[in-house]
Every structure is written in structure tokens, then in C-alpha cells.
Amino acid sequence: FGGAIKFDHSPSRSEFNPFIVPEQNTSSYFTERFPSNIKSLQWCLHLGAKVDNIHPKRGNKPYASQNLKPNWMSKEGFIDFASMRLFPHIALRKLCVALKHRSLPLQHEAVHIL
Numbered sequence: 001f002g003g004a005i006k007f008d009h010s011p012s013r014s015e016f017n018p019f020i021v022p023e024q025n026t027s028s029y030f031t032e033r034f035p036s037n038i039k040s041l042q043w044c045l046h047l048g049a050k051v052d053n054i055h056p057k058r059g060n061k062p063y064a065s066q067n068l069k070p071n072w073m074s075k076e077g078f079i080d081f082a083s084m085r086l087f088p089h090i091a092l093r094k095l096c097v098a099l100k101h102r103s104l105p106l107q108h109e110a111v112h113i114l
Contacts, residue, residue, distance in 0.1 A: 038110045040068055044082045045114065058086050070110075077103040084114055 031046045043061075062082035069078040080098040085091060098104050104111050 032113050034110060034113060038070070041070070041081075041110055045085060059083065061086070072105060072108060074103060076101060077105065080104060081111065081114060 028046070034042050034045070043065075062079045065082065066075065066078065069075065073081065077098075080094065080101065080103045084094050084098065
């Protein structure tokens with residue numbers, strides 16, 4: 001009984017329990033993946049398993065990672081793109097600001113996935 005991985009079994013090891021899967025695995029599994037040509041921006045998508053575990057300095061990462069900006073994106077667009085999912089409670093606000101500034105290349109595949 002149960003799956004091939006030890007964390008998906010019940011404590012009695014007699015049946016499969018899908019609710020025992022660690023949150024990190026669930027978060028990683030349900031985070032969209034960028035294609036290989038834009039894989040360098042994958043860090044912009046993954047938020048983490050729990051909102052409480054998001055590091056408070058994570059908001060600085062877009063500014064510190066400007067060397068990773070692709071050629072098809074402006075500086076303002078990169079900062080808006082990279083900060084879109086950093087803090088989930090203000091994601092909608094960030095989207096509204098990015099749309100108002102017209103900073104995101106809406107025709108690009110990476111923006112569609114974001």
C-alpha cells in the first residue's frame with residue numbers, strides 16, 4: 001500500500017495519505033515552470049510554501065539582481081516583473097502599478113506565465 005515515497009504514507013504505513021506531503025514539495029510542484037530560454041527568471045515565480053516564511057529582505061532581490069535582466073525587458077519592467085510575486089498580499093497592487101506604468105511586455109511568454 002501507499003506510494004513509493006516515504007512521506008506519503010500514513011504513520012501506520014498501511015495506506016497512502018496525500019495530506020502528509022511536505023508543503024515545500026507541494027509549493028514546488030504547483031509553481032509554473034519557465035521554458036529553458038527564460039529559465040534564468042524562474043526565481044521570480046517561486047514564492048515558498050508558507051507566507052510566514054518569506055524573508056523580509058526578499059523585496060530587495062529585484063534591485064540586487066538587475067544583472068539578470070533580459071534584453072527584451074526594460075529596467076522598470078524587470079523590477080515590476082521580479083517583484084510581482086514577492087509578497088502575495090500586495091500582488092494585485094503590483095499588477096495594477098505595472099499595468100499603469102505599461103512596463104511589462106505583455107506579448108512575451110514569460111509575462112503570460114507570470
